[in-house]
Structure formats: structure tokens, C-alpha cells
Amino acid sequence: MKAGNGTTADNGESAPRTGRRPGHSGAREAILTAARTRFAESGFDKTSIRAVASGAGVDPALVHHYFGTKQQLFAAVVDLPIDPEATLRKIDAAPLDRLGETILGNVVAIWDSPAGPGVVAAVRSILGGGDMALARTFVLDVVLERVRLRIATAEDDGRARVSLIATQMIGVLVARKIIEVEPLASMPAAELVAAISPTIQHYLTGEINIPAP
Amino acid sequence: MKAGNGTTADNGESAPRTGRRPGHSGAREAILTAARTRFAESGFDKTSIRAVASGAGVDPALVHHYFGTKQQLFAAVVDLPIDPEATLRKIDAAPLDRLGETILGNVVAIWDSPAGPGVVAAVRSILGGGDMALARTFVLDVVLERVRLRIATAEDDGRARVSLIATQMIGVLVARKIIEVEPLASMPAAELVAAISPTIQHYLTGEINIPAP
Known part of the structure; x- marks a missing residue:
């Protein structure tokens, strides 16, 4: 079981291939990308959920919705199979x-x-x-x-x-x-x-x- | 400085490209390849210079000439920059x-x-x-x-x-x-x-x- 996969499945594979992926998984990927960049640049402590949300262009509540805590977001970024x-x-x-x-x-x-x-x-x-x-x-x-x-x-x-x-x-x-x-x-x-x-x-x-x- | 590079330079780069490389570096490469295989299959202890020479189709003396001891041959195989x-x-x-x-x-x-x-x-x-x-x-x-x-x-x-x-x-x-x-x-x-x-x-x-x- 992966930590922090949230409750929304990524339906990108079964959706019609029309260029951009559907909104939900697009936001999820954008959050992961922004989080990876922030964690690598600033370390865990100095990275806030707010900064990750801002980098991904989404609301902080969406970050919590998909990933839970900052630690769970980090576990998802490093693809860690445990919490x-x-x-x-x-x-x-x-x-x-x-x-x-x-x-x-x-x-x-x-x-x-x-x-x-x-x-x-x-x-x-x-x-x-x-x-x-x-x-x-x-x-x-x-x-x-x-x-x-x-x-x-x-x-x-x-x-x-x-x-x-x-x-x-x-x-x-x-x-x-x-x-x-x-x-x-x-x-x-x-x-x-x-x-x-x-x-x-x-x-x-x-x-x-x-x-x- | 690499351990066990021996005294014979590999002139493969400057030689004319006529398929096989010149005798000296060809033998050297064959010894390294045979040694890599033997060490990986049998471990260090159970690999003899004689077995490596046989695998490379050369005389054991040539292995010693190029690489010195079995330990030095091993260092060359794992590309270790020290002896x-x-x-x-x-x-x-x-x-x-x-x-x-x-x-x-x-x-x-x-x-x-x-x-x-x-x-x-x-x-x-x-x-x-x-x-x-x-x-x-x-x-x-x-x-x-x-x-x-x-x-x-x-x-x-x-x-x-x-x-x-x-x-x-x-x-x-x-x-x-x-x-x-x-x-x-x-x-x-x-x-x-x-x-x-x-x-x-x-x-x-x-x-x-x-x-x-």
C-alpha cells in the first residue's frame, strides 16, 4: 500500500487521450511536482503545504485532500511504500x-x-x-x-x-x-x-x- | 592512479579501426572479461589466476604481467582507483x-x-x-x-x-x-x-x- 495516495483514483489511463489529462489527476500530478521541487530546494521543515499549493496553482485544502499531512505528502514524493x-x-x-x-x-x-x-x-x-x-x-x-x-x-x-x-x-x-x-x-x-x-x-x-x- | 593497470598502455583508440583491437589490449580486455565472470560466479577465494587465464585463452604469466596479484586483478575488475x-x-x-x-x-x-x-x-x-x-x-x-x-x-x-x-x-x-x-x-x-x-x-x-x- 502506498502512503498518501488519497481517495481519488488517477483515471488518466482510461480517459480519452485529448492532450491534457482530466482535472483531478492533473492537479494531483502538479502538486507532486511542486512538492518535489520545494522539498529538494528548501528541505522538509521549510516547505509548507501553502507553498506547495501555490507552486501547483491549487488551493491548500486540495493538497490535504489528496495527500493528508506534510509527512504523507513527502512519502508520496519519494514514492515510499510505507507511512x-x-x-x-x-x-x-x-x-x-x-x-x-x-x-x-x-x-x-x-x-x-x-x-x-x-x-x-x-x-x-x-x-x-x-x-x-x-x-x-x-x-x-x-x-x-x-x-x-x-x-x-x-x-x-x-x-x-x-x-x-x-x-x-x-x-x-x-x-x-x-x-x-x-x-x-x-x-x-x-x-x-x-x-x-x-x-x-x-x-x-x-x-x-x-x-x- | 588505477591499481593493476600494468605497464602496457591500451592503444586501441589510436590504432586503425580494423575490427579486432591489437593483440596486447585484446588480451588485456579478454583477461578482464574472464576475471569479471569468474569472480562474480565463484567469488574471490575460489577464483584462480589459472582459471582466469584459461577463460581468456592466455598464459597465466600474462595475467600476472598485466595485473600483478589476484587482489590487484580484482581491483582492476571492479575499477577500484586504489590498491x-x-x-x-x-x-x-x-x-x-x-x-x-x-x-x-x-x-x-x-x-x-x-x-x-x-x-x-x-x-x-x-x-x-x-x-x-x-x-x-x-x-x-x-x-x-x-x-x-x-x-x-x-x-x-x-x-x-x-x-x-x-x-x-x-x-x-x-x-x-x-x-x-x-x-x-x-x-x-x-x-x-x-x-x-x-x-x-x-x-x-x-x-x-x-x-x-
Whole structure:
């Protein structure tokens, strides 16, 4: 299931070919195009639904109607076959000392699920030459920002910590699902999480040898 | 500088176009093609110079003449702009309790060197849809096998440990050099190594929550 496909089917294929596509799917495509441009140029945080609507020449209410939240719009832009919101809510709810295993466990469960091949295909396409600005804003602004808010303190904004977490999470995805390095690729998820979540927890809350910002 | 380009230049471009290319570069190309096939089918360990020579219809001495060692032949096949042997020798020479920082420090130094963009380009091309069997044999048989031999014991063959190391190393490469996640991408190499090498050392010699093989 794709996130944020809205309720209106794209009837472009069955409609008569009279040049422009029918109004509804034309607006939907225009919103996606405008959103892709804005997210890539300005990042996730600085892109508003209002700005996307303006770029597409439609009313902001139509953007919400087709795509839901800004996060769901983003998921549609990067063609992500899952809605990251459900996982992010679990991260919000986990106790701080179990955050490492919560993040890794939930993310590995997605990669190993029926939606996994779609996620892996999106990652491969980006790494092979896709839109790196979009990939960066997805990793930093959508996924890791919520994690950062859990660990930020007055002395440490958590930015270096979440970038270290990114290295370990991305590496597990690439080694397990793309290069298929054994025995990691065949390891049951529970074993993988037991072996690697202490690293994630260390980057979250442990003593890290990096200067404070 | 490319590893294993040998001493004979490929003059194919300036020679008259008479169908087949001149003998020398024809043999060189035939060796590369045969080596690519064998490495992908059988992996690094089970591929012999003799088998590559036979596949190319040349004498094994000619393979050594053009490419040097089997490792150098492999580096030429994957179009790697460095010779991994120099780094692997440093890994062989490091004391066990400093192996983590030795591996990460030397590998990050290559990525940050003038040869780095070539390495990153090769990795991107493989991740985007290149020859995954070759990537796997490079990571496991060429790079990590030498690391594994340093840590293997009677109770633990080290295979799970080196696959965990692969996740962290691959993730640092992708996050720092491909996606460019900040502040990691701009972090001085010494800080990066200080922050992440404890993880590598932990996977090498620490207590890991994985069942023995």
C-alpha cells in the first residue's frame, strides 16, 4: 500500500487521450511536482503545504485532500511504500533507555515486511544517482528529527548523535538488504536487533568522543 | 592512479579501426572479461589466476604481467582507483586492541583522499544496480577476510563479527560521502574516528549478543 495516495483514483489511463489529462489527476500530478521541487530546494521543515499549493496553482485544502499531512505528502514524493508516521509514534512513546532497540526493531521490521522491497528499491534508486537532497531531508528532517527531539539537552543538541545513528541504520539496510552480506542478511531480526541495538543506544545516550557543538 | 593497470598502455583508440583491437589490449580486455565472470560466479577465494587465464585463452604469466596479484586483478575488475593491499597490510600489523581505529582511520583516509571520489563512484554504481555478487565478494572475501583472520578463535570464526563491522563501515561511507548527512559529512576525520571506532572495536573483540556458530 502506498502512503498518501488519497481517495481519488488517477483515471488518466482510461480517459480519452485529448492532450491534457482530466482535472483531478492533473492537479494531483502538479502538486507532486511542486512538492518535489520545494522539498529538494528548501528541505522538509521549510516547505509548507501553502507553498506547495501555490507552486501547483491549487488551493491548500486540495493538497490535504489528496495527500493528508506534510509527512504523507513527502512519502508520496519519494514514492515510499510505507507511512513513516506509525513508526515515528512508537519512537515517541519508547522509554529513553530502550530507544535504541525500539528504533532498530521497528525499522528492521519494515525492511523485512512485504513493503521492504519497495523501500529497498527507493534507497537503491537514490544511492545510484537519484535526488540526494530529497534523501538527505528524509533522513535528517523526517526520520531523525523526531529522534533528536527525544535526546536533545541544553548542552547537546543531539545533531552529531543522530548523524552517527544514521551511519549505523543506513549500513544495516545496505549490508542486509542490498549487498546481502552473510551471516547478517539471513540473521533473524531478533538476533540482529540484539547485536546492533546497543550501538544505537550508545550513540543516543552513551559517552561519545565528539566535541560539544 | 588505477591499481593493476600494468605497464602496457591500451592503444586501441589510436590504432586503425580494423575490427579486432591489437593483440596486447585484446588480451588485456579478454583477461578482464574472464576475471569479471569468474569472480562474480565463484567469488574471490575460489577464483584462480589459472582459471582466469584459461577463460581468456592466455598464459597465466600474462595475467600476472598485466595485473600483478589476484587482489590487484580484482581491483582492476571492479575499477577500484586504489590498491587495497597497502591498507590490508596496516590492518595485519595493528595490535588487536587498536584494530578498530586502524581499520576506520585508514579507510576514511582513502575516502577523503583524491582517490575518494573514484571509490564513491564505484560504490554508487554498484548500489544503484551494479554487480552485487562482485560487491559481496569484495567486501567479504577481500577486505573483511583479512580482518576475520585477525579475530577468529576456536569458539568463534568471526564471520558474524565482520558482517557487523561491514554494516558500520558501509554506513559511514554512505552517510558521509553519498547522502552527506551533517554534521557527519563535515566532521574532521580524527573526530569521526574517535566517535565511531569504539563501535568497530566492540564488534571485533567486545561482548556481542549473537549465538555462537
